[in-house]
Amino acid sequence: MDTHELFMSCRRGDLQKLKYLVEQKEVELNLRDKWDSTPLYYACLCGHKDVVQYLLENGARCEANTFDGERCLYGALNNEIRNLLRSFNMVSSKTLRRDLYEEFLRRLLEMGMHEDVTFHVYGEKIPAHRCILSARCPYFAESFRTRWKNRTDIIIKHKLVVPWAFRSLLQYIYTGRLETHVDSVEDCKRLARQCQLPDLIKEIEEAYKKQSSYEMQKPGVNITNILIERSEDSLDLQFDLGRLADLALPRELSTFVQGELPFEPEYASFYPDICFCVEGHKFLCHKVFFCGRSDYFKALLIDHFGESEVSDSNVPQMTLNDISCDIFTQIMYYIYQDSCEVNIYPDF
Structure with missing residues (x-):
């Protein structure tokens, strides 16, 4: 019912109803109906400028030269709305949504932070994190265990691997989002095939098919970019x-038994670079997550008089006092996957 009301409020220009649904009911803005249309498209089509602006400011998708962006631009009732769309076209909807977790992952790749490997692709340096690449892609996990073992600089010379396609692939691995020029589609598919990412190949093909079909229906429209984003209910990245x-997790605290984890035993090489000692238990973690997600841990870990201990795993060790293992475990899971289980009825 809320979904139906969202579409109707955009068609009618009912801004107050729209605000109520978005801010109070938390209805997702980028839903699609059976005609593959979004609330933003209907607001543009019906000429409701104030509704269009509100949707854009709150994360409605309208990237330049993509299917959704061009469709809204083409269907806009007047030039005032078209100009408004263009003013937002170069801003990522994911940035506008104020989603701190996805923004954190995006910044990791764009700005770099505690990276431990650098790819050299035709003279271009692309820093990355072995733990993230291994967790998200079987090809990288296997390569870091074998032919790239202990290497921090990796030179890729294959003539079919181009820097812009490689960056797009890493963007997808880090964020579940990929944006690339239509001319680079085959380059991205080739890399996805090499890296054993069949779902990405399927998504690229579907996006390209949708774009081509729309261009055929609307003469004069030229979509130059392919955009892939995670669906709102997808938890693959967090998982x-x-x-x-x-x-x-320390072995003595883990609820998993040997052979039960959803990955090969060799995956135990997960490249930790900081050990937190809590109540005598040692948690092997990654600075990139703790510094990137928490100002407290960032200040703690970059402090010049930090702990000088070294753990059994030969990584720096820091002892945390006045915190229980249970609480630290939940904080850790939240930092890594943006969710945790909190017992609201603790035992007394």
Whole structure:
């Protein structure tokens, strides 16, 4: 019922109803109806500028030269709305949504932070994190265990691997989002095939098919970019990164038994670079997650007089006082996968 009301409020220009649904009922803005249309498309089509602006400011998708962006632009009732769309076209909807977890993952790749491997692709340096690549992609996990073992600089010379396609692939691995020029589609598919990512190949093909079909129906429209984003109910990214939290748990606290984890035993090489000692238990973790997700841990870990201990795993060790293992475990899971289980009825 709420979904139906969302579409109707955008068609009618009922801004107050729209705000109520988005802010109070938390209805997702980027839903699609059976005609593959979004609330933003209907608001543009019906000429409701204030509704269009509200949707854009709250994360409605309208990237330049993509299927959704061009469809809204083509269907806009007047130039005032078209100009408004263009002013938002270069801003990522994911940034606008204020989703701190996805913004954190995006910044990891774009800005770099505690990276431990650098790829050299035709002279271009692309820093990355072995723990994330291994957790999200079987090809990288196997390569880091074998032919790239202990290497921090990896030179890729294959003539069919181009820097822009490689960056797009890493963008997908880190964020579940991929944006690339239509001319690079085959380059991205080739890399996805090499890296054993069949779902990505399927998504690229579906996005390209949708774009081509729309261009045929609307002469004069030229969509230059392919955009793939995770669906709102997809938990694949959180599940994959949550594996790192599973592995960070001390063996004596883990609820898993040998052979029960959803990955090969060799995956135990998960590249930790910080050990937190809590109540005598050692959690092997990654600075990139703790520094990137928490200002407290960032200040703690970059402090110049930090702990000088070294754990049994030969990584720096820091002892945390006045915190229980149970609480730290939940904090750790939240940092890695943006969710945790909290007991609201603790035992007294």
